[in-house]
Amino acid sequence: MQTTTEDLRLVALAEFTAAGYSATSLQRIAELADVSKSSVLYHFSSKEDLLQAAVTPAVDRLAEILELLAGDFFTPERRTAFLAEFIDFLLIYRREVNIFINQGPSLFDVPVIERATILVRQLAEFFHSSTSTLEDRMRFAIALGGAAYMLCSQDSLGFPTPVDETRAALLSVLTELLAPVATLPSPVQE
Amino acid sequence: MQTTTEDLRLVALAEFTAAGYSATSLQRIAELADVSKSSVLYHFSSKEDLLQAAVTPAVDRLAEILELLAGDFFTPERRTAFLAEFIDFLLIYRREVNIFINQGPSLFDVPVIERATILVRQLAEFFHSSTSTLEDRMRFAIALGGAAYMLCSQDSLGFPTPVDETRAALLSVLTELLAPVATLPSPVQE
DNA sequence: TCAGAATCTGACCGATCGGTCAGGTTAGGC
DNA sequence: GCCTAACCTGACCGATCGGTCAGATTCTGA
Known part of the structure; x- marks a missing residue:
C-alpha cells in the first residue's frame, strides 16, 4: 500500500477545495502531509499534476x-x-x-x-x-x-x-x- | 468625475471574478487599467482594500x-x-x-x-x-x-x-x- | 503666478512562489 | 554483502508576489 502518494492526493484535494488552487502552496501541502516540499515534487511532477491527480x-x-x-x-x-x-x-x-x-x-x-x-x-x-x-x-x-x-x-x-x-x-x-x-x-x- | 479609482474597481471586480482573487496580481490589474502598479496602491491601500471596494x-x-x-x-x-x-x-x-x-x-x-x-x-x-x-x-x-x-x-x-x-x-x-x-x-x- | 494638494511613476524591498538538483537513506533481489 | 532502485531531503534558483518610498508631474484655487 503506497500511502504517501495517496495521502498527498487527499491533502491536496482538501486544500484545493477549501483554500483554492492558486492560494494553496506546495509548501503548505507538504506540511499538512508531514513531508518535505521536495517529496511532494517527487511523487507529483508539478503542482498542476497534483491537481490533475486529485x-x-x-x-x-x-x-x-x-x-x-x-x-x-x-x-x-x-x-x-x-x-x-x-x-x-x-x-x-x-x-x-x-x-x-x-x-x-x-x-x-x-x-x-x-x-x-x-x-x-x-x-x-x-x-x-x-x-x-x-x-x-x-x-x-x-x-x-x-x-x-x-x-x-x-x-x-x-x-x-x-x-x-x-x-x-x-x-x-x-x-x-x-x-x-x-x-x-x-x-x-x- | 474620478475615473481612475472607479476604473480600477471595475477592472479588479472583473478579474477577481474571472481568474480569482489570489490568482490576480496587482501588476495585472494595473496593466488592464493602463496605469502603473504603484498607482493602484495609491488609489487603494492594499489588494484586500481593492477587493473590499469591489x-x-x-x-x-x-x-x-x-x-x-x-x-x-x-x-x-x-x-x-x-x-x-x-x-x-x-x-x-x-x-x-x-x-x-x-x-x-x-x-x-x-x-x-x-x-x-x-x-x-x-x-x-x-x-x-x-x-x-x-x-x-x-x-x-x-x-x-x-x-x-x-x-x-x-x-x-x-x-x-x-x-x-x-x-x-x-x-x-x-x-x-x-x-x-x-x-x-x-x-x-x- | 505660484504654492500646495492630488496624482502618478520607477526603483527597490523582503517574502514566497513553483521547481531543480545533488546527495543521503532505506528496502529488497541476487 | 552488495547493488540497484525507490524514496526523501535541504540547499538553492529565478521569477513574481504585495507593498514602500522618494521624487516627478499635473491639477487647482487664491
Whole structure:
C-alpha cells in the first residue's frame, strides 16, 4: 500500500477545495502531509499534476454518467435513474465538483479541467436541445446547479444532515422540479 | 468625475471574478487599467482594500434585501416580492455574487466577505427555522443556490438570453418550486 | 503666478512562489 | 554483502508576489 502518494492526493484535494488552487502552496501541502516540499515534487511532477491527480477520478465518473443520457432519457424511469446517479456522484465527489464549479473558469488551461468543462457543456447542450421552452431549460439548470451548489457549500454553510436523508429528499425535490418538463418524443435530433 | 479609482474597481471586480482573487496580481490589474502598479496602491491601500471596494456595494444591497424578510414573508405577495428582489439582485451583482460564492470560504478573513457570510447565514437560518421538513429546506437551498449558480456561470457555460426573459422565466420557475412549501403561521420564533 | 494638494511613476524591498538538483537513506533481489 | 532502485531531503534558483518610498508631474484655487 503506497500511502504517501495517496495521502498527498487527499491533502491536496482538501486544500484545493477549501483554500483554492492558486492560494494553496506546495509548501503548505507538504506540511499538512508531514513531508518535505521536495517529496511532494517527487511523487507529483508539478503542482498542476497534483491537481490533475486529485480531480481525474471524478471527471472519469462524470463521463460514465453522461453516457446514461444516450437513448430514451425522457421516460420517467430513465430520468429518475439519471437523477439518482447524478446525486450520488455529487455526494461522493463533492470536493472535486466544488473545485470545478468554483475555480474551473480560472483553471481552463489544465487538461483535466478542460475535459470536465467539455463534459458539462455536453450536458448543457443535451438539455438545451431536449427542451422547448426557456422555463424547462431553467428547471434543468436550477435542479442540477442548485443541487451541486447545495452539496458543495454544505460544509461551510449548511446544517449537518445524515447522508441518506439528504439523498432521499434531494431526489424527491428534483424529480418534482423536473416533472413539468415536456416529454419530447425524440430528443436526439441535431 | 474620478475615473481612475472607479476604473480600477471595475477592472479588479472583473478579474477577481474571472481568474480569482489570489490568482490576480496587482501588476495585472494595473496593466488592464493602463496605469502603473504603484498607482493602484495609491488609489487603494492594499489588494484586500481593492477587493473590499469591489464587493461592498453588493453586500450593502444584500443587507437591504434581507430586511424584507422581517414580517410576514409567507404571504404569497411578500414571497413573490422577495423572489423578485433577489433575482434582480443576482442579475445586477452577479459578478460580486460569483466572487462570494466561489471564493468566499477562502477569503473568510476579509471583513466585507465575513459580513456577507453572516448575511447568507442569516438567510439560511431564517429558512431553516421557517420550514418544517427537510424537503422544504432543500427547496429553498436549490431555488436560491440554483438561481445564483445559473446566473454566475452563464458567462462561461450558458446560452445567451435576453435579461428580461431570463428574469421572467426565473421568477416563474422559482415561484413554482417554492409553492409546495407549507405556510407557517408565525415563522419568527427563536 | 505660484504654492500646495492630488496624482502618478520607477526603483527597490523582503517574502514566497513553483521547481531543480545533488546527495543521503532505506528496502529488497541476487 | 552488495547493488540497484525507490524514496526523501535541504540547499538553492529565478521569477513574481504585495507593498514602500522618494521624487516627478499635473491639477487647482487664491
